[in-house]
Amino acid sequence: MEYVEIQGERVAKIGLGTWNMRGQACYRATLSALELGYRHIDTAEMYGNESEVGRAIADSGVDRSELFLVTKVSGSHLSHSGVLQAAESSLQRLSLQSIDLYLVHWPNDRIPIEGTMAGMNELVENGKVRRIGVSNFSVRQLEQAEAYARIFANQIEYYIGHPQESMLQYCQENGILLTAYSPLNRGHVGRNQALEATADAHGVTAAQVALRWLIQQENVVAIPKSEHPGRQRENLDVFGFELSSDQIAQLASAHR
Numbered sequence: 001m002e003y004v005e006i007q008g009e010r011v012a013k014i015g016l017g018t019w020n021m022r023g024q025a026c027y028r029a030t031l032s033a034l035e036l037g038y039r040h041i042d043t044a045e046m047y048g049n050e051s052e053v054g055r056a057i058a059d060s061g062v063d064r065s066e067l068f069l070v071t072k073v074s075g076s077h078l079s080h081s082g083v084l085q086a087a088e089s090s091l092q093r094l095s096l097q098s099i100d101l102y103l104v105h106w107p108n109d110r111i112p113i114e115g116t117m118a119g120m121n122e123l124v125e126n127g128k129v130r131r132i133g134v135s136n137f138s139v140r141q142l143e144q145a146e147a148y149a150r151i152f153a154n155q156i157e158y159y160i161g162h163p164q165e166s167m168l169q170y171c172q173e174n175g176i177l178l179t180a181y182s183p184l185n186r187g188h189v190g191r192n193q194a195l196e197a198t199a200d201a202h203g204v205t206a207a208q209v210a211l212r213w214l215i216q217q218e219n220v221v222a223i224p225k226s227e228h229p230g231r232q233r234e235n236l237d238v239f240g241f242e243l244s245s246d247q248i249a250q251l252a253s254a255h256r
């Protein structure tokens with residue numbers, strides 16, 4: 001595993017996404033990922049699977065200090081007290097004492113960000129949350145949040161063919177983690193000649209090239225979702241090859 005270092009914290013470059021996984025399927029998938037060596041797990045109160053994720057963490061025997069657990073507060077719970085209550089409920093479902101990274105799932109212009117971030121800061125002061133982040137925020141919204149709290153990450157949709165140049169530059173210049181969600185374009189990572197030629201040249205799969213393309217960029221980590229141990233292993237096995245800068249540029253332009 002390789003890590004990105006942000007604000008003095010190490011984050012595994014590949015994490016497990018858990019959206020759309022429920023019940024026993026989610027429990028089994030999270031457990032198998034932890035057994036394979038995943039140490040960064042992404043969930044959300046909205047996914048309805050925090051209990052299963054928590055149970056898998058407990059049963060895996062993985063030391064809590066090795067794990068980077070991310071969850072998210074829904075857009076409807078963004079008042080000061082709403083954030084506090086939502087975090088408490090997530091902690092109970094997860095059976096954990098603290099959340100490593102707590103994200104505002106979506107911006108909500110109807111609720112002042114000042115109150116949301118006051119709640120987030122209080123959670124950090126109380127030791128319930130270690131790092132504060134946001135998701136689906138624009139640069140302008142990120143700057144507004146930063147006026148009230150130290151923002152660790154922005155989780156956004158990012159894959160080859162869905163560029164995020166201005167956000168990437170902003171995160172790199174300001175020491176913020178960019179977590180790429182839907183890094184495989186929900187399983188439809190574009191099949192094209194450049195991708196296949198690059199995969200063949202390295203003896204890897206197109207999905208592995210797509211993930212490598214992301215995590216070779218400064219400050220970027222990716223959270224592919226798979227409920228199949230074989231694909232989980234494939235998605236984690238992206239540290240044994242390197243894309244050249246030409247290949248990175250060709251892949252970006254071929255998908256434009």
Ligand SMILES: NC(=O)c1ccc[n+]([C@@H]2O[C@H](COP(=O)([O-])OP(=O)(O)OC[C@H]3O[C@@H](n4cnc5c(N)ncnc54)[C@H](OP(=O)(O)O)[C@@H]3O)[C@@H](O)[C@H]2O)c1
Pocket residue numbers: 016017018019020042043105135136155156180181182183184185186187188207208223224225226227228231232234235
């Ligand atoms: N913050 C947000 O608003 C937000 C929004 C969307 C997603 N997310 C997070 O990001 C995570 C990942 O995004 P995502 O689930 O939308 O999409 P994704 O990770 O890009 O793609 C997942 C899909 O690709 C398939 N897949 C996984 N590995 C593969 C491989 N090696 N080869 C071929 N197909 C593969 C999976 O199928 P199998 O499971 O059958 O393998 C699944 O159908 C989510 O699970 C969630 O945690 C966050």
